[in-house]
Amino acid sequence: MKFLLKNIFRIIPVLFIITVIVFVLVRVTGDPVSLMLPETATDEEQEQLRESLGLNEPLYKQYLIYLGDLIKGDFGDSFRYNQPAFDIVMERLPASFSLAFASMIVATLISIPLGILSAIKRNSILDLLITSASVLGKAMPSFWLGIMLILLLAVHLNLFPVSGTGSTKHLVLPAITLGTGIAAEMTRLIRSSMLEILSQDYIRTARSKGLFEVIVINKHAFRNALIPVVTIMALQTATLIGGTLITETVFSWPGMGQLLVQAVDLRDMAVVQAATFVIAILVIASNLLADLTYRYLDPRIKYE
Template sequence: MMGYVTRRLLIAVPTLVGVAVVSFLLMRLIPGDPARVLAGPDATAADVELIRRQFGFDKPVLNQFLDYMGRLATGDLGRSARTGDSVLAEILARLPYTVMLAVLATLLAVLVGCTLGVIAAVRREGLADLVLSGLSVFGVSMPVYWVGLLLVILFSVNLGWLPAAGAESWQGYILPTVTLSFFTIGFISRQMRSAMVETMEMDFIRTVRAKGVARWAVVLRHAVRNAALPVVTVIGLQFGQLLGGAVITETIFAWPGIGRLLVESIGARDFTTVQGAILIFAVALILVNLLTDIVYAYIDPRIRYD
């Protein structure tokens, strides 16, 4: 297993280089002069020129690129043009908030999504299945920003139960977590339902039933564990969606995480911070996919990586 993990991490290096190249190039394609944005509306032409030289925007793009990649190779993500702080420090300060939100949303989505999916499959074609299928279609059809705003209107504005923004108290975590997991709950529950329906028709389920094992044990011990195999893959892939959702969710709830950092930095044409944040997202995605494959091997004895 260690050999496999090492190999996977080594394969991740070219992927990250690719991400760095693409994010660098994309930023140069965005219209707008970063020096002018940084200098502010009242700045003189001389000020703008000074800033341009200071951050190296006056050099040819190829040179800027080589500088950036050279620093990256030493683990230096550069300095933020907006605040002058180290990009790495800024990201690390905000990372725990985003990680916490993503982990909570994933846990909630897995817990609720799998439960709903199993219930729908067991009560197939019954009322529960119909209601739950409707709910999950609702879940996957609602855009994140719309769900977030509706929840704020209901629970913060009208009922006044939960804060609309900020991460100061544990109550502040509730609405962003629910918002972020909304789509994933719908998605996972649909996947789980179809995987369960398929598994329940397998020969080995009939064998277990023929042994006289109680129905709940047939479902929980055998069907759920086998149905979980394809769903784990989906959860891993879903994490990318979750990161995208985090950008929007953090903006709605003024959440001090990386998603909002990214949005603010794009607005300010803060190239280095944007590139750093994208790189961190890529690292997170690669690690989660690796984790997914490790979990997969753990729950399916047929898969061995070495």
């Protein structure tokens, strides 16, 4: 509980720094008024809009107003959608969550058995094949894999929809596309972590006691090998929620990544600030969850 409370208090300055960085970067990209008004707008009309948005104030006053609204949960209204920016972000969040969750399931189902097999059969042909496949999976561009999956499984075999949302079938192809790259990275990490654990003295002791190899691997080795894997999973989950633009574009998936890039392109400041803030909260929460998971996996880890 002390660890949890300490980290919750640490979140406040982190979020403050994030708000400063995002606020400054959004303002230096250009004047959003030029996008919100037609080219025929007069200077007077531009000035009136700038005044209504508070953009004629000094930067520090704009930031104080923004911070005050942020504390109240008000990120402003999107000029493109003409509705509160936070509501728009929260509408896209379930789609991103479902895609990230499905991708992590795919990655876990692929990487855990392959990583363990590769470590157990070290320097064998099977190990070479798994290692080569993981390198290929990591190097393979996600947009190319997505297009190939669409051509094979959606167009030729007609097993899944080409794009869009609405059912579980729509989720399969983008989840495989994203999960493959993550699985490649996790497989190599599990292999190296398992090799290190299998060389430990307590593993040799467990084997000398006559325990079945399955028990030695699953109960004694794999649990301790999971600690670095949990870190990768936490970081990848946060990345999946906020930065899967290419896959979302290929499959027309209405997630956070696509929303954020469109908002940046249009200088929709309210949406950019709201989306970045939500993604920052998710990254911090996933890291905190990973730290708590360490303690469960290895009770010897102490937080002092």
